[in-house]
Each structure stands twice: as structure tokens, then as C-alpha cells.
Amino acid sequence: MSLDQSFIVVKYGDDQEALFNPWCSTQTLVDWIRRKCECPKDVVIDLVDLDGQVKNLSGSSEEYANELVTGRETYILIHVEKADNGPNRYIPLLNNIEKINPELMIKLNNMARPSTRNKRERTKKMSRSGKPSKLESSLKRPTSTERRSKQPK
Structure with a gap:
């Protein structure tokens, strides 16, 4: 039985990146990301994959992070602005994302818009x-x- 001991890559700041081991609780992973990427404690952070799927790490603090993220994948660090009414707003903490990955920026902006489902x-x-x-x-x-x-x- 072999365990997948792979790490994830988190991109942030001025095209910086850091490696993290997801074989821990999501709370521990978020704490390490916050520390390494120098995020203030009062800011809600999360990860989004390159396809635009928010991982919702803060909502799953009891789960192991490797159940929510995939080893050897790259994620973008985001700031989550919780909304009282309507959808949350997701702000990438990777500078120049509109140039690096414009499709992802469009997806994040679309998630922040109110639904027109009705x-x-x-x-x-x-x-x-x-x-x-x-x-x-x-x-x-x-x-x-x-x-x-x-x-x-």
C-alpha cells in the first residue's frame, strides 16, 4: 500500500509560488498557507483550481485537505468576501491574473454575480x-x- 505523498503548488503575490503538503487537516493547511503567503488573520482565504473550482477549505476544517485538493496540482490563493445576501466574491491574491489566466478571472467574476436561474x-x-x-x-x-x-x- 503506497500513500500519495505529493504536494500542491499555491500561486500568490507577484507570480510567487509555494509548496504545501495536503496530508493534514484543512485548518492546518489554511494556517500554513496564511503564514507562508503572509495573509492577515482577519482575511478569509481559500484555493481555486485552474478550472475555477473553489475548494471551500474554510468550510471543511475537520476534513483532511487531501480530500479536497489533488496532489501535484496548481492552485491560486484567493480572498473570499462573504456576502450577507447573494453570492460570495472571490478575489485572486495572485497579481496580474487577468494577464496570466484571463479565463479564470472571468469565472471568478461570474461566480460573484447574482444567479439568474429564476x-x-x-x-x-x-x-x-x-x-x-x-x-x-x-x-x-x-x-x-x-x-x-x-x-x-
Whole structure:
């Protein structure tokens, strides 16, 4: 039985990178990344892979980090701005990422936008004539004009 003893590469700052051993708790990994990459304690940090998948290390402090990251892979250090309402904002802590990996920057920006899922679902429920389906009409709140017309005169 051989254990995969590989490390991960974390890119940050002015095209700097550091090696980390993911065979530890996610909290320990985050602490070491914070120390090595000189991140303040009050900043929420995480990693994102080159495909734009945020690893959510801070939300899994009891798990082993090697269950969330893959050995020998490269990750970008990010700052997570927690939002009260809506999606979190992900800010890369790798300078010039828009030049190094513009596709990743676009993905991070898109994750911070509010979802338009409800609008798409409503569009799917529209009939071919462009009018709302019976289901959509029954779920829709009446407009002020519709409420006035239903009131007894």
C-alpha cells in the first residue's frame, strides 16, 4: 500500500509560488498557507483550481485537505468576501491574473454575480405563444390592476 505523498503548488503575490503538503487537516493547511503567503488573520482565504473550482477549505476544517485538493496540482490563493445576501466574491491574491489566466478571472467574476436561474426557469415555463403557461399564471402574484378588477364594486 503506497500513500500519495505529493504536494500542491499555491500561486500568490507577484507570480510567487509555494509548496504545501495536503496530508493534514484543512485548518492546518489554511494556517500554513496564511503564514507562508503572509495573509492577515482577519482575511478569509481559500484555493481555486485552474478550472475555477473553489475548494471551500474554510468550510471543511475537520476534513483532511487531501480530500479536497489533488496532489501535484496548481492552485491560486484567493480572498473570499462573504456576502450577507447573494453570492460570495472571490478575489485572486495572485497579481496580474487577468494577464496570466484571463479565463479564470472571468469565472471568478461570474461566480460573484447574482444567479439568474429564476428568470431562466420562468422563461422555460412560457408557452410557445410567448404567454405564461397556466402553471406560471397560477404562481404569479396579481398586479394592482388585476386586484382592483377583482374587488367588489
